Amino acid sequence: MSMLIRAGKKSFGVWMIAISLLLTLSACGTSGGTNGGAASGTAGGKDTTVPAAKPQEPAKEVPKELPTINVAYMPDIHGATPIVLGEEKGYFKEAGVKINAVKFLSGPPEFQAMAAGDIDIAYIGPGATFLSAQGKGNIIAVDSLNTGDMVYATKKSGIKDWKDLKGKTVGVPKGTSGEMILNLGIKKGGLKPEDVNAVNMDVAGAVSAFVAGKVDAVAIWSPYTSEIEKQVGKDNIVKLGDNKMFFPEYVFPQSWVVNPKFLKEKPELVEKFLAAWVKANDYRIKNIEETIKLTAKYTQVPEDSLKVQVDTTEWIESKKQVDYFKDGTVIKWYENLEKLFVENGKLTEVVKGDTFVSPAPFLKVVK
CATH class of the missing domain: 3.40.190.10 (Periplasmic binding protein-like II)
Structure with missing residues (x-):
């Protein structure tokens, strides 16, 4: 019996050691609690309070990716320059958009790309205006008048x-x-x-x-x-x-057009594009020599060729364009071209200009 008692005391001692270890481990685990607070207790009359953990720094915000607009341009002083200046001067970034610029050499393929949903906004020459009149692209800005x-x-x-x-x-x-x-x-x-x-x-x-x-x-x-x-x-x-x-029977405006679906679904992005475009347009007019150099570098078109284009262009400052939109001049330009398209079989009839000319975003941006 004495042997059993001794065995029991030994067993009891082992259990006490185990329990003591568990309590110690438990106390250590509490000090690293996820609530960041302090774990406290006493041992032998001494304060064993664990200092509170330092609050974690808030996670840095990841910059939001700017929305991207797919833009069709042509490698010249009209169709490329607003894109070049918009990027070079930071106008698009200021407006809160990114531009994915895609090169084209004429208007009809651009309209095909818009119909496929690959292009949102495009530059076109006067000859492709009949496709806008057919409802395939809304004119949102007049780039310039062409004599080239x-x-x-x-x-x-x-x-x-x-x-x-x-x-x-x-x-x-x-x-x-x-x-x-x-x-x-x-x-x-x-x-x-x-x-x-x-x-x-x-x-x-x-x-x-x-x-x-x-x-x-x-x-x-x-x-x-x-x-x-x-x-x-x-x-x-x-x-x-x-x-x-x-001239003056026919005037030949060069335009920026938007995919009708894009205009309907994302009008705020159209306005952002135009906000940058307006700055680029006015900068181009006032700084033509610098503009030629930047455009030549971007398009790989010789500066001399771009200078020739300048001589065959009538530029329109953005505020002047507002006047032309408001007094109906722009509508008259396009409706007159429609008559020519009807004669040439491109259109069956002249439709009202305000069905495919959409000045509202431009007028909202330029006040």
Whole structure:
């Protein structure tokens, strides 16, 4: 029996040690509690309070990603410069948007990209305006008025006047402002469209075909006209006409258009884009030399070619554009172009300009 008592005391002692360890571990665990407070107790009459943990610093806010707008531009002083300046001067960042700039060489492919949902906002020349009139893009700003569309003939073709285009082959990117001038010239020469072999080519193809002598004439615009002059030589070219020949009956506005769906669903982003665009537009007009250098660097188009474009452009300051929107001048410009599109079969009828010209975002931004 004494042996059992001794065994029991030994067992009891082991249990007491185990319990003591558990209590100690428990006390240690409490000091690191998630509430950040202090764990306290006494041992042998001594205060064993554990100092409170330092409060954690609040997590740094991760900068929110700015919303992105997919913008179609053309590599020239009109269609690229607002994007270049908007990025270079920080106008888009100030407005709270990012720009994904996508290069195009003419308007119709841009409208196709908008229809597919790949492009939100685009720059177009006068020739693609009929697609806006068809409801495929709302005009939200007038970039400028253009006088740089031209029809050139090779000297060896024997073409000296519009009437001489009869039976000749002309390279032209259809649906562009170049085609508009060509059609006006055909009419001025007393011809019908079917009298001329107008071959649809992309911009690069039309320029190459003219330089290689594969077409008799080309309907194109600046700065590509400058490139043609460099490669062929001015002495080997006959200029049949440009936009100025048809003033004041026709004015040729170059525009910024928005995907109708994008305008409906994200009007605030359209306004942000325009807020930056307005600053870029006005800066361009006042600082044209710097603008040329920055645009040349971005587009890889020679500065000389861009300077030629400046000479064939009528710029419109943003506040002046507000006046043109309010007094109906802009609407008249586009409705007048529609008449030309009806004559050429691009449109079946003239629709009211306010069905595809949307000045509200611009007027809201420029007060």
